[in-house]
Amino acid sequence: MSEIYNPYQSPESPIVPETQQNTGVMLSEKMLGYLNDASPWLQFIGILGYIGSGLLIVGGIFGAVGLSAASFLELGDFPFWIIALIYIPLGVLFFFPAHFAFNFGRKIRNYRFSNSIEDLELAFKNNKSLWKFYGIICIIYLAFIPLFFVIVIIGGVAAAVSGF
Secondary structure (H helix, E strand, C coil), X not given: CCCCCCXXXXXXXXXXXXXXXXXXXXCCHHHHHHHHXXXXXXXXXXXXXXXXHHHHHHHHHHXXXXXXXXXXXXXXXXXXXXXXXXXXXXXHHXXXXXXXXXXXXHHHHHHHHHCCHHHHHHHHHHHHHHHHHHHHHHHHHHHHHHHHHHHHHHHHHHHHHHCC
16 A cells, blocks of 8 residues: 655654753864964963962061061161062962963863863853953053152152252
8 A cells, every 4th residue: 555645744754862051152173273382482471470479479578577577687778568568469369360260271181071061161160250350450450550740740749849
């Protein structure tokens, strides 16, 4: 018996498990190559940042210790507390971009081996945090420039008036 063709019949297809749909992440081989090439350099810069941050903090601690040792060793009136006041906060501040750069490079390396979208998202999250941090630092720096101009002008006027 021959089957009758029914144009309104539902199409039949074999049961196939559904595959995960594309999440919209499309990286070309060239893009992946650039990211892979940048990964060890980002980690290297992050490690150097960690070392620099640690050295600043240690230098600040030595500056604080130098304050008490200055009177003992009779080193004069050098204000060692300024070293501690400047170096320790700078060491803490410089830790963050080092951390973001290192994590960006590490997550790119992880993505290369796992092809996990989560690793790629975390890599770019650290990249965003790195540049956001630098942007905030630049805004703060730009905000202080007029203040420094005012201080320099006041200092110049005071020096001129005092005949220095």
